[in-house]
Amino acid sequence: MSETGPQEARPRHQRLSPLTRRILAVNMMPILVLVVGLLYLDEYRATLVEQTLASLHTQGQMFAAALAEGAVYEEASEEDPEGATPIDLSIARNMVRRLAEPAELRARLFSLEGALLADSRTLYGPSGEIEVEELAPLYREKGFSNLTDKLRSWLMRPVANEASLPRYRESHPQKAKDYVEVLSALDGDMSEMIRSNAEGGVFLSIAVPVQRFKQVVGALMLMQDSGEIEQRLLQVRLNILEMTALALGVTVLLSLYLAGTIARPVRRLALAAERVRRGHGRRPDIPRFPGRHDEISELAHALADMTEALWARMDAIESFAADVAHEIKNPLTSLRSAVETISLVSEPDQKARLMAIIVDDVGRLDRLITDISDASRLDAELSRAETQPVPLASLLQTLADIHGATRKPDAPRLELVLPDNDSLSVPGIESRLAQVMRNLIANAVSFSPANGAICVRAWRTDGLVRISVEDEGPGIPEGKTEAIFDRFYSERPVGEKFGTHSGLGLAISRQIVTAHQGSIQAENHLGTDGKVLGARFTVELPAKGD
Numbered sequence: 435m436s437e438t439g440p441q442e443a444r445p446r447h448q449r450l451s452p453l454t455r456r457i458l459a460v461n462m463m464p465i466l467v468l469v470v471g472l473l474y475l476d477e478y479r480a481t482l483v484e485q486t487l488a489s490l491h492t493q494g495q496m497f498a499a500a501l502a503e504g505a506v507y508e509e510a511s512e513e514d515p516e517g518a519t520p521i522d523l524s525i526a527r528n529m530v531r532r533l534a535e536p537a538e539l540r541a542r543l544f545s546l547e548g549a550l551l552a553d554s555r556t557l558y559g560p561s562g563e564i565e566v567e568e569l570a571p572l573y574r575e576k577g578f579s580n581l582t583d584k585l586r587s588w589l590m591r592p593v594a595n596e597a598s599l600p601r602y603r604e605s606h607p608q609k610a611k612d613y614v615e616v617l618s619a620l621d622g623d624m625s626e627m628i629r630s631n632a633e634g635g636v637f638l639s640i641a642v643p644v645q646r647f648k649q650v651v652g653a654l655m656l657m658q659d660s661g662e663i664e665q666r667l668l669q670v671r672l673n674i675l676e677m678t679a680l681a682l683g684v685t686v687l688l689s690l691y692l693a694g695t696i697a698r699p700v701r702r703l704a705l706a707a708e709r710v711r712r713g714h715g716r717r718p719d720i721p722r723f724p725g726r727h728d729e730i731s732e733l734a735h736a737l738a739d740m741t742e743a744l745w746a747r748m749d750a751i752e753s754f755a756a757d758v759a760h761e762i763k764n765p766l767t768s769l770r771s772a773v774e775t776i777s778l779v780s781e782p783d784q785k786a787r788l789m790a791i792i793v794d795d796v797g798r799l800d801r802l803i804t805d806i807s808d809a810s811r812l813d814a815e816l817s818r819a820e821t822q823p824v825p826l827a828s829l830l831q832t833l834a835d836i837h838g839a840t841r842k843p844d845a846p847r848l849e850l851v852l853p854d855n856d857s858l859s860v861p862g863i864e865s866r867l868a869q870v871m872r873n874l875i876a877n878a879v880s881f882s883p884a885n886g887a888i889c890v891r892a893w894r895t896d897g898l899v900r901i902s903v904e905d906e907g908p909g910i911p912e913g914k915t916e917a918i919f920d921r922f923y924s925e926r927p928v929g930e931k932f933g934t935h936s937g938l939g940l941a942i943s944r945q946i947v948t949a950h951q952g953s954i955q956a957e958n959h960l961g962t963d964g965k966v967l968g969a970r971f972t973v974e975l976p977a978k979g980d
Contacts, residue, residue, distance in 0.1 A: 454693035494642035548610030615641035619653035846882035881907030909966035
């Protein structure tokens with residue numbers, strides 16, 4: 435069993451992935467913040483308070499005018515030496531109660547001396563006064579109704595901080611001096627007041643002077659609690675909560691859909707990548723999501739293509755390792771046989787031949803190891819190196835000059851055909867492109883007859899630079915135009931000493947050209963009569979404008 439790291443101990447399946455939870459949190463947070471802000475409704479509540487006070491002012495003026503007309507004597511009584519207009523208590527009390535009851539207000543009438551003359555919550559009769567008080571609804575101990583009441587109570591809680599307001603206290607008997615607005619009204623000024631009550635609500639009150647011919651004969655005080663305001667706030671809050679519930683429901687559904695289209699495919703890709711890392715079989719399936727046309731699909735295709743490329747690279751490495759082992763084993767076997775035999779041979783000629791075999795095998799091993807090392811590090815070097823403009827015209831000219839200077843008698847001559855005033859620049863790595871050209875020229879030299887000709891042509895066409903190398907050799911065997919680019923391809927010219935070449939030159943050349951986004955092809959050069967005149971190798975590379 436393979437060992438697993440600490441990061442692999444996490445659960446494989448979760449109801450909500452971390453990405454899903456983040457999407458839900460990000461989408462729901464703005465709605466929740468907005469709703470919390472809306473539930474406070476400070477500005478709306480202040481407007482309701484102002485409207486209620488304005489309504490109390492209007493009602494107070496109407497009530498005071500009605501009292502002045504209907505409950506105040508037109509002439510001074512004999513008991514009033516000052517000539518003041520007294521109030522008829524019987525009429526005043528009935529009017530206060532009748533006027534306040536439909537408006538659901540509490541009305542109180544105070545005399546000039548500050549005594550309470552009438553209260554809408556007091557019933558006056560022959561047997562005395564009866565005070566009426568509204569009772570709170572019965573408390574429900576259990577059940578859904580209790581929960582509803584608690585929610586309702588929470589939603590009806592006062593929004594503003596009422597701690598700064600003066601507390602409403604009612605003394606017995608009540609006096610005008612207990613209420614500053616009443617004292618102001620007795621002085622002829624209409625006044626208002628806001629107080630807090632024991633239940634956490636507020637009382638709104640106004641005091642209006644009762645005047646007869648502009649003479650103040652008393653003060654009318656109207657009071658209303660904040661129940662109606664809180665009811666209206668409750669309705670607004672309930673509407674907000676309903677819309678919030680709907681918005682949250684839609685948000686959750688859309689978030690889950692969004693998470694499903696993002697988090698679930700990403701998790702499938704992660705599990706597939708994990709199977710690739712852990713798998714011992716061949717090429718686990720990477721989902722490609724063919725029905726999608728977005729970044730997730732691009733990521734899936736990239737991962738699938740990357741996996742295919744990795745397996746192709748691994749196959750190439752395995753094949754290369756097997757080929758290397760096979761190619762190295764042959765000279766090692768020959769070398770071992772010669773070493774074991776030389777100790778048993780006593781004749782000098784036989785020993786000399788065996789020593790020559792040993793020297794050849796060692797040289798062959800050296801060439802194999804050198805070319806194998808070059809091929810194995812080629813990919814890494816090509817991926818790290820930065821490309822520069824390479825003038826192929828001057829590069830080919832230099833190689834032609836070197837060939838002419840080092841040419842042996844009877845060796846093939848090299849003919850170079852280049853365009854005028856064109857450097858044939860291509861983006862690439864100069865040393866590696868020079869290696870390709872050397873390999874092709876060396877391959878042509880090895881297959882060309884004595885005093886033969888090798889023609890190297892280069893030209894620009896259709897945004898490409900093409901280089902062809904033609905020889906006058908036997909040509910390429912039929913059906914082998916692709917096989918000659920395989921590693922360790924071993925078909926060599928007749929008469930060539932065995933082991934002179936490793937069989938990696940053309941394979942390395944194609945690898946370099948492919949890394950430069952180019953191509954290399956091989957074909958036979960045919961005459962007009964269809965006879966094979968030699969082999970032709972053509973290299974195509976993307977051109978760089980001069």
